[in-house]
Amino acid sequence: MTSSAATPTRRRGGRTRLPAPALALSVVAIVFFTLPFVGLLWRAPWSDAWNVLTEPSVRTALRLSIVCSLWATGLAVLFGVPLAWLLARVEFPGRGIVRALCTLSMVLPPVVGGVALFFALGRRGLVGQYLDRWFDVQLPFSTPAVVIAQTFVAMPFLVLTVEAALRQLDERYHDAARTLGASSGYAFWHVTMPAIRSALIAGAVLAWARALGEFGATITFAGNFPGTTRTVPMSTYVALQSEPGEALILSMLLIAVSFAVLVGLRDRWLGGGAAAPAAALAAGR
Amino acid sequence: MPRHPRLHSPPVGSQAVTLEVDIGLQLGTLELDVQFEAQPGELLAVLGPNGAGKSTVLRCIAGLLPVDRGCIRVDGETVDDPRASVLVPAERRSTGVVFQDYLLFDHLSALDNVAFGLRARGADKRHARRVATEWLERTGMADHAGHRPRALSGGQAQRIALARALATDPRVLLLDEPLAALDAGARATMRRDLRRHLGSFEGMALLVTHDPVDAYALADRVVVLEHGRVVQLGTLADVTAHPRSRYVAELVGLNLVHGSLLGSVLATSSGATIVTADHDADDGDAFVSIRPQAVSLHRQRPEGSARNAWHLVVRDVDMRQDRVRVALDGDLPIVAEITTAALAELDLRPGAAVWATVKATDITAYGS
Numbered sequence: 001m002t003s004s005a006a007t008p009t010r011r012r013g014g015r016t017r018l019p020a021p022a023l024a025l026s027v028v029a030i031v032f033f034t035l036p037f038v039g040l041l042w043r044a045p046w047s048d049a050w051n052v053l054t055e056p057s058v059r060t061a062l063r064l065s066i067v068c069s070l071w072a073t074g075l076a077v078l079f080g081v082p083l084a085w086l087l088a089r090v091e092f093p094g095r096g097i098v099r100a101l102c103t104l105s106m107v108l109p110p111v112v113g114g115v116a117l118f119f120a121l122g123r124r125g126l127v128g129q130y131l132d133r134w135f136d137v138q139l140p141f142s143t144p145a146v147v148i149a150q151t152f153v154a155m156p157f158l159v160l161t162v163e164a165a166l167r168q169l170d171e172r173y174h175d176a177a178r179t180l181g182a183s184s185g186y187a188f189w190h191v192t193m194p195a196i197r198s199a200l201i202a203g204a205v206l207a208w209a210r211a212l213g214e215f216g217a218t219i220t221f222a223g224n225f226p227g228t229t230r231t232v233p234m235s236t237y238v239a240l241q242s243e244p245g246e247a248l249i250l251s252m253l254l255i256a257v258s259f260a261v262l263v264g265l266r267d268r269w270l271g272g273g274a275a276a277p278a279a280a281l282a283a284g285r
Numbered sequence: 286m287p288r289h290p291r292l293h294s295p296p297v298g299s300q301a302v303t304l305e306v307d308i309g310l311q312l313g314t315l316e317l318d319v320q321f322e323a324q325p326g327e328l329l330a331v332l333g334p335n336g337a338g339k340s341t342v343l344r345c346i347a348g349l350l351p352v353d354r355g356c357i358r359v360d361g362e363t364v365d366d367p368r369a370s371v372l373v374p375a376e377r378r379s380t381g382v383v384f385q386d387y388l389l390f391d392h393l394s395a396l397d398n399v400a401f402g403l404r405a406r407g408a409d410k411r412h413a414r415r416v417a418t419e420w421l422e423r424t425g426m427a428d429h430a431g432h433r434p435r436a437l438s439g440g441q442a443q444r445i446a447l448a449r450a451l452a453t454d455p456r457v458l459l460l461d462e463p464l465a466a467l468d469a470g471a472r473a474t475m476r477r478d479l480r481r482h483l484g485s486f487e488g489m490a491l492l493v494t495h496d497p498v499d500a501y502a503l504a505d506r507v508v509v510l511e512h513g514r515v516v517q518l519g520t521l522a523d524v525t526a527h528p529r530s531r532y533v534a535e536l537v538g539l540n541l542v543h544g545s546l547l548g549s550v551l552a553t554s555s556g557a558t559i560v561t562a563d564h565d566a567d568d569g570d571a572f573v574s575i576r577p578q579a580v581s582l583h584r585q586r587p588e589g590s591a592r593n594a595w596h597l598v599v600r601d602v603d604m605r606q607d608r609v610r611v612a613l614d615g616d617l618p619i620v621a622e623i624t625t626a627a628l629a630e631l632d633l634r635p636g637a638a639v640w641a642t643v644k645a646t647d648i649t650a651y652g653s
Contacts (some may be wrong), residue, residue: 175349176388178375180402181453190405194392 037255044252045245052249060227061235065212068143068231072150072211073204080158080207081200085188087159088166099163105217106156113152114220121148121221145222146229150211157210158203165199166192202265209261213254303489304457308345309354317341317513320355328483328490330504332497332537337510339493340385343459346491347382348375359457376405378457379488381450385462387442389434395445396421396430402453420448424482440471447482458483458490464499469565473652476502477570497521498572498651501541509533525577525620526612527603534608539574540619546571546650557617559648560592566650577610579647580621582631583640593643599633613641 018026052058087099105113121128121139131137139145173195177187193200215233222229224238232250239246304323311317317338323329331339344350346357348364351372357365359380364373381402389398397404399417404410421427424444434442443463450458463479464472480503483490494500500507501521509517509524509532517529521541528534544553546566551559551573559573581587587594597615609628611621621641623631633639 170388172384173388173390175344175347175375176382176384177390177401177405178349179347179378179380179382180405180449181376182401182405183376186405190401191390194390197392 040251044248048245049249052246061230061232065231068146069208069211071147072154073208075151076155076158076207077204080155081162084159084162088163103156105153110153110216111220114217117221141223143228146218149217149221150214153214153217154207154211157206161199161203165196169195205261209258303360305358307355308352310352315513319515321508321518323489328504330492330500330507332500332507333510338513339510340461343461343493347380348378379455381455381458383446383450383460383463387446391434395432398445399448399452420452424448439467440475456488460492462494497537497539509537542573555616560645561648561650562645563650566652572651574649575643577620577622579643581642582621586640587642592645595641597641599635599637601635
């Protein structure tokens with residue numbers, strides 16, 4: 001992807017000649033991926049960039065995006081790490097089904113996820129009606145709904161990345177810690193967690209990037225209200241109708257963040273290892 | 286068999302048993318049914334071929350694997366007994382384990398690896414590090430306190446693993462093939478170091494190994510496991526003189542003789558000399574191993590190429606199917622294995638004088 005990602009071995013491997021048709025097809029693929037970004041770069045009104053990014057409505061959307069995506073990442077780590085542990089280490093009937101359910105939102109069209117959330121947590125929803133009746137809590141179309149929608153679609157990236165790392169980890173390190181007098185919890189915090197640290201960081205960053213870019217589930221479940229639920233992706237969508245220049249600048253911002261995440265993760269933590277499939281999926285949303 | 290001076294010996298007169306093991310366990314195709322007891326302060330070696338269940342026994346004692354049936358007691362305290370619904374978890378047993386591939390924590394320095402057990406038991410950081418530092422000094426690893434495990438050699442990692450296991454002051458120390466991952470040179474050094482550290486260890490130690498040389502160098506008695514069962518228990522000398530199975534006879538029942546090596550000649554403390562053609566071991570403290578099958582017996586002093594000939598006396602004769610083990614006494618108490626035909630021809634009975642010969646090429650030397 002980038003020249004900096006190439007290791008010496010890859011560079012040596014690069015000398016092998018690809019058959020001409022394969023080379024031609026792969027060049028077409030690269031152009032196919034690159035062209036849209038070149039188009040954006042070419043059309044973006046760079047001179048307006050500062051004005052657009054400091055506009056109050058854009059600043060509000062940016063702040064909302066950052067706050068909500070960080071909350072979503074935090075929740076994904078809080079619930080996702082124990083879930084990954086459960087899926088990786090505890091054998092129980094239906095584990096495959098549970099794993100599929102917990103990662104379904106990753107492959108689901110986000111709009112469908114938003115609809116599902118609405119019918120579960122909405123005012124007439126399965127759980128939402130009781131939240132409304134007993135606690136006077138209405139989740140849809142609120143900022144918490146943005147966080148919930150983002151967590152819903154982002155957590156699987158963390159779960160899969162951490163689960164893969166836990167599976168690769170030699171369980172006997174945990175055993176060794178226990179023979180030294182460490183309780184299961186102490187061993188998890190002081191032996192297992194440090195060992196999966198890079199996977200945890202990679203998973204959290206992937207989840208954060210996914211949350212930051214969330215659109216479909218958010219607009220369905222949380223709506224598109226300036227100041228409470230309108231995040232940067234939605235501002236981009238709205239701006240496209242009235243002010244294409246603003247949409248272009250916001251698009252460039254999201255692209256830059258996603259690109260930085262992918263390049264950074266690949267070089268530092270993924271290395272084509274366990275989390276690479278998740279990275280590929282993250283890129284494919 | 287002359288036994289080298291051991292640095293630790295069981296307390297005299299003490300009859301209390303510190304470890305009682307009765308394990309019944311089905312694990313995949315392995316059916317484990319193992320009973321033995323270890324005496325206080327004893328170093329017991331568990332010998333057996335791969336897949337015999339040695340490591341499984343160790344995991345059961347450590348509390349990493351519950352038994353299906355049976356009972357494990359340490360110092361009379363039951364730690365695992367399914368019938369009484371007792372199962373003390375690994376972290377609350379006083380068991381130190383040195384794993385075969387050490388399993389040092391990569392994210393911690395050597396010092397913090399050794400301090401880990403104390404920290405996990407609630408000691409504050411300063412105290413834990415002070416105790417760990419003492420252990421590093423004792424194992425000669427003080428210079429490596431700040432190193433990460435991946436920067437250590439096999440022998441160094443082994444010492445850290447031993448220090449880590451001993452730092453929590455366990456009553457039972459379990460060693461799983463502690464020398465298997467080392468090359469021949471490091472093995473001899475580690476064997477000597479291990480003997481020294483185990484000598485000052487007051488609890489009960491269990492050594493899992495497939496190498497009778499390790500067992501002989503370190504252990505008081507051996508338990509031989511085959512297919513999940515104890516086939517023999519006793520001192521290595523007993524086991525060599527009276528092997529109860531083919532595996533024991535072929536692989537465990539070796540003559541291991543301790544002495545002082547100079548060039549190609551080993552001198553034993555009982556005054557015998559043994560010439561070896563093996564030049565792998567360094568001069569000084571060493572062992573030689575002699576397969577009983579390599580020992581020939583003669584009524585007359587033999588002529589010929591054998592450079593090792595000793596005049597000995599038959600102590601006892603152990604007959605088993607088609608092979609006979611003859612235990613000999615004298616300057617060099619060793620065991621010979623001969624055929625029943627040879628036994629009849631030589632007319633060997635306890636008390637008979639006999640010449641034993643071994644070719645120098647049949648004698649392997651090990652540094653100690």
